[in-house]
Structure formats: structure tokens, C-alpha cells
Amino acid sequence: MLNLFLLALGLASINFLGSSQAWAQAQKPSESERIKIILKGSSTLYPLAKIIGYNFSKQRSVIVNVNGGGSSFGIEHALHSGHHIGMISRDLRESEMNRGLVVHPIAVDGIAIIINKENPLRNLTLLQIKKILTGKITSWEELGWDSGAQIRLSGPSSDHGTHVAFKKLSHVGGPLTKSFRGFISHRRVMKEVNSFPNAIAWVPLGHYLTYSHRGAQGKGRFDNITALKIEGIAPTRENLSNKSYHYRRTLSLLAKEKSPPIIDELIKYFRNRDSQDVIKQSGFLPY
Structure with a gap:
């Protein structure tokens, strides 16, 4: 008799747990009901x-x-x-x-100005950047790199906030040089600079840190790019925090x-x- 009682109790417990789980599941909103x-x-x-x-x-x-x-x-x-x-x-x-x-x-994010590592330059002034953007400087020789190469300028396309913010921070009110190449993807911009020794571009600092020396592995990583100092100040989180790096914006x-x-x-x-x-x-x- 005791065994029958324990068996009945066990079956009742299983049924209760099953019912409880089914009830709890029923309370969860379905895919179509979820906000x-x-x-x-x-x-x-x-x-x-x-x-x-x-x-x-x-x-x-x-x-x-x-x-x-x-x-x-x-x-x-x-x-x-x-x-x-x-x-x-x-x-x-x-x-x-x-x-x-x-x-x-x-x-808060910075904007990194990136070049190919074959380019020996490691610092530019704000005035030099403005002249590159507006086409007043078109060759690397004008900036001290005697390579005979023309500057290959690229960056995010005009729909991107990074494009608009960079122009504003560079004090460029008009159009960019006609040779500018705009891309939808920030990774595509970095791939451009990674592939061409005479390239220069700008990308979000967070993305540069992720996809260059610190970030992605294998095909997702760009080993041939480096970020320039601007007026002698490196694009680091520390310099963003103390506001010494010029290219700084809010997200x-x-x-x-x-x-x-x-x-x-x-x-x-x-x-x-x-x-x-x-x-x-x-x-x-x-x-």
C-alpha cells in the first residue's frame, strides 16, 4: 500500500511540474507578440x-x-x-x-587619420590636413615624403556622421577634392589604406583600434595601417579623455x-x- 501511495505521489509531482512549466511557457510572449x-x-x-x-x-x-x-x-x-x-x-x-x-x-569617440605603414610620415598639422582635403596639397613630396606619389584620399561617404564631423573639425565648409573616394563601410576604408602605400583616410578611432594592432584576427585584421599624430598628439583614449586630441566627437x-x-x-x-x-x-x- 505504501509503495502505491509513493508511486501516486511521484506521478502527481511530475504532472504538477509539467503543468507548471507549461503554464510558465504559456506566459512568455510569442515572437509575434514581443515588442x-x-x-x-x-x-x-x-x-x-x-x-x-x-x-x-x-x-x-x-x-x-x-x-x-x-x-x-x-x-x-x-x-x-x-x-x-x-x-x-x-x-x-x-x-x-x-x-x-x-x-x-x-x-565619446575620436577620429583617427590613418596611412599605410610604408609612408614614413607620422605627424601632420591641422592646416596640412585641411589642404589635403581641399586639394591644395596633392602629393606626398609636399609633406616631406620623397616618393613621387600622389595622395590617394579616401574616407566614409557623405551620409556618414564621421564624414560630416571630420569636415567640421577640419574647418572645411565646402566640397572635398574631386579625387576623394567615399566608401559606405569603415572597414572598406581601412582596406583601401591597407592596400595602397600612398593612401590616407579617416575612420572612427574605436574601429581603428579594433581592426588594426589590437583587434580582429586573420582576414579581418589590417596590419599595414597606422594612425598619425595630429599637432604632435596621438589618437589615444587617454588623449580623448584629457581633450588634448583635436578630432573628438560625441556618439x-x-x-x-x-x-x-x-x-x-x-x-x-x-x-x-x-x-x-x-x-x-x-x-x-x-x-
């Missing part, structure tokens, strides 16, 4: 936002999709109703202000003034301790 948050914009912020967005989605049972495209796309994206956040790596233009958007700074999220609570929650999550660790590991400084 979907879409972040779009800055390619500089894209890798960082992918990690933080994924971490947030695990804790809050929401779907977080992250897409690049450039800061200009991020601004237009943030204006959509619903669960949309824009990502930007430049200041808003005057025409983009007063449109009901709130800027939420989350990180931000954009959301409408009246956003759903989950949007505010995600923006706050970007500033918590764990997310700040991700920001640092990505080569940036927490804001």
Missing part, C-alpha cells in the same frame, strides 16, 4: 549597439534590431512613430533641430520627445555599468 525596437543610423555605433541591444533583449524579452546606414538615415528613422531610435555620430544640423527629437549622448542616440517607456528604458540601459564596460571594450569612452 520590436529598431535602432538605425551611425555605422560607428552599429557594432556597439548590437551587443548592448542583444543584452537588453535577453533581460526584457523584447526584440532589438540594429541597422547601420549612416547618421543621416538615423535622424530620419528616429522621426517615425513607434519603437524607433536613431544613432548619430555627429551634431545635428540647424535644419535637423526643432523636429521633436531628443539627443541622448552615450559615448548619441535619438528618440522622439514622447517615446514609449521601453524606449526610455533601453536608452538608460546604454548608460549602466555593464554597458559602459562594452563601450570601453569597443574603443570608446563612456559619455
Whole structure:
């Protein structure tokens, strides 16, 4: 009799546990029921936002999709109703202000001016950079490298915040030299410099640190590039922090003034301790 009782008790326990698990599973929202948050914009912020967005989605049972495209796309994206956040790596233009958007700074990044290691130069002045951008200096010989090579200038395309920020910090108001080559991907810019000894370009400092001496392995790594000092100051996180390095800008999220609570929650999550660790590991400084 006792054995029958214990057997019945065991079967009842199994049925209870099974029912409890089934009930708990039923309480979880299905894929179609989960809130979907879409972040779009800055390619500089894209890798960082992918990690933080994924971490947030695990804790809050929401779907977080992250897409690049450039800061200009991020601004237009943030204006959509619903669960949309824009990502930007430049200041808003005057025409983009007063449109009901709130800027939420989350990180500080530098812009690295990179060259091929075959180029012996290791420092340029701000005036020299401006003259390269505007086509007033076109050969490396004018800068002290007697190679006979013309300067091969490239960088992010004009839709990117890094393009706009770099022009502004270089005090270039007009168009760049006609020989400029613009690329959608920062990695494509680095590949260009890695391949051509006479190349020069600019990329986010965090991306340079990730894909050069400190970062990716094998095909993802660019061993033939180095970053120039500007006015004798190296592009390091220390010099970003003490504000001695000139090419310094803020990375931000954009959301409408009246956003759903989950949007505010995600923006706050970007500033918590764990997310700040991700920001640092990505080569940036927490804001």
C-alpha cells in the first residue's frame, strides 16, 4: 500500500511540474507578440549597439534590431512613430533641430587619420590636413615624403556622421577634392589604406583600434595601417579623455520627445555599468 501511495505521489509531482512549466511557457510572449525596437543610423555605433541591444533583449524579452546606414538615415528613422531610435555620430544640423527629437549622448569617440605603414610620415598639422582635403596639397613630396606619389584620399561617404564631423573639425565648409573616394563601410576604408602605400583616410578611432594592432584576427585584421599624430598628439583614449586630441566627437542616440517607456528604458540601459564596460571594450569612452 505504501509503495502505491509513493508511486501516486511521484506521478502527481511530475504532472504538477509539467503543468507548471507549461503554464510558465504559456506566459512568455510569442515572437509575434514581443515588442520590436529598431535602432538605425551611425555605422560607428552599429557594432556597439548590437551587443548592448542583444543584452537588453535577453533581460526584457523584447526584440532589438540594429541597422547601420549612416547618421543621416538615423535622424530620419528616429522621426517615425513607434519603437524607433536613431544613432548619430555627429551634431545635428540647424535644419535637423526643432523636429521633436531628443539627443541622448552615450559615448565619446575620436577620429583617427590613418596611412599605410610604408609612408614614413607620422605627424601632420591641422592646416596640412585641411589642404589635403581641399586639394591644395596633392602629393606626398609636399609633406616631406620623397616618393613621387600622389595622395590617394579616401574616407566614409557623405551620409556618414564621421564624414560630416571630420569636415567640421577640419574647418572645411565646402566640397572635398574631386579625387576623394567615399566608401559606405569603415572597414572598406581601412582596406583601401591597407592596400595602397600612398593612401590616407579617416575612420572612427574605436574601429581603428579594433581592426588594426589590437583587434580582429586573420582576414579581418589590417596590419599595414597606422594612425598619425595630429599637432604632435596621438589618437589615444587617454588623449580623448584629457581633450588634448583635436578630432573628438560625441556618439548619441535619438528618440522622439514622447517615446514609449521601453524606449526610455533601453536608452538608460546604454548608460549602466555593464554597458559602459562594452563601450570601453569597443574603443570608446563612456559619455
